Amino acid sequence: MTSETPNTPTADQIRRAPKVLLHDHLDGGLRPGTIIDLAREAGYESLPETDADKLGIWFREAADSGSLERYLETFAHTCAVMQTRDALFRVAAECAEDLAEDGVVYAEVRYAPEQHLEKGLTLEEVVEAVTDGFREGERRAKANGHRIRVGALLTAMRHAARALEIAELANRYRGNGVVGFDIAGAEAGFPPTRHLDAFEYLKRENNHFTIHAGEAFGLPSIWQALQWCGADRLGHGVRIIDDIEVAADGSVKLGRLAAYVRDKRIPLEMCPTSNLQTGAADSYAAHPIGLLRKLHFRTTVNTDNRLMSGTSMSREFEHLVEAFGYTLDDMQWFTVNAMKSAFIPFDERLAMINDVIKPGYAELKSEWLFRQTATTSGSSSTRG
Structure with missing residues (x-):
């Protein structure tokens, strides 16, 4: 990365930039x-x-x-x-620490409580262990000079039959460490409509939920998640590109579903490295996020599984800066998109944007300007 393009961030600036993460799996980010x-x-x-x-x-x-x-x-x-309270607590605390060290100031981390019951924990004990771990990680991060807030998304597995139970669990712990609900797992053969009772319950309770859709399966998965289930956000949503036609002359035509997603400002939780691994994209440069950013979809940048992808939020942005020439302005745009789309109250989202995110990027842009001014002054004095 160079400083030839205005506001092009260095690797160090990317790491220090305030970042917001909406799609990260707890069991995919262990050390x-x-x-x-x-x-x-x-x-x-x-x-x-x-x-x-x-x-x-x-x-x-x-x-x-x-x-x-x-x-x-x-x-x-x-x-x-991850089958005991101590293990869950440790993993959650380290997750918050690692994200904060990488410059993440707000994160929604998801996990499936039903996958941690093998040694006798109850669903409630799983949730409380993870929540306590997140709070401990936040405290450790603060002691190390970093700030982060972590909320949990409780996930139900698509192939199982406990979605309503997990949705009710998410509602009971709402406001106590849990900010919403999700379903995950293999898309093919397990459509979100299998869990309509859970989504209807969440809508009656005015609760938030996202759905993994449009990752390995195409437009029907996205359509069902939105029109049948009423998802607030799309986990990945990368296959929305299948409803966008780019002509030889560069003109773009959106299909009705793609237009609906853009018009309704439905957030897309995009995970570039993970998408490459699962075959949803061939390269960073060919990833749909580039076109979707140009078309002003509400795209966000995420890690998915930091361990499996060998990634972090900083690495994801480094790849995008290299592939698309993104600047600090682009990073801020993605970050504000994510914060606007978080599942916490509006006033708290607004405070994060105005008090943390915008000042953080303003400082980095000032650094860039100072560096360019110093470079220009140095060149002038050398010529003189």
Whole structure:
């Protein structure tokens, strides 16, 4: 990255920029060393590697298959070591710490409580352990000079039959660490309409929910998530590009579904690296986020699974800056989009935008201007 384009951020500025993360899986973001520690404590002997560096590489390579189903198989190992209160607390606390260290100021982290019951925890105990871990991570981050707020999204699995139960759980803990609901898992064969009772319940309760849709499956998945289920946001939504036609002369025509998504300002939780791994895009430069940004869809940038993708919010933005020449202004645009789309009250979102995000980017842009002025002055004095 260079400073030739106005406001082009350096890697250090990307890391320090205030960032907002809406799509991150708790069981997809563990530290490899933590997995090894927890496996040892739990007597879990099925890890493919017992060296932290090698284990991290294994997760990334296993996820680099081009198949969503194969990608999801890697979670068997992380979920296996997240079956006690202490383990969940540790993973959640480290998650908040790691995100804050990367400059994330607000995050919504999702997990499926039903996947952490193998050693006798109740659904409620799972939620409380994770919430307590997030609060501890926020405290540790503050002690290290970082600020972050983490809210939880409770996820139900598409292939299971507990969506209504998890939706009710999310509603009970609403305002107490939980900010909304989600469904996840393989899309093909498991449409969101299988869980209409959960979505109808959430709408009656005026609660927030997002749906994984338009990642490995196409436009019908997106249409069902919006028109049958009433999703507030789309998890990924990358396949909305299938309803956009780009002519040889560069003119663009939106289909009715794509136009609806843009007109209604429906947030797209895009995860570029993950999308490349699961085959939803061929390269960063070819990722639909580039066109969707130009067309002013409400696109957001996210990590999905930091362990499996070997990524962070900073790395995601670095890839996009390199692929599309994005500037600090673009980063701010994506970040404000995400904060506008968060599942916390309006006044709290507005305060984050005005008191944290905008001042943070203003400071970085001032740094860039100062650097350019100093460079220009230096060149002039050399010529003189």
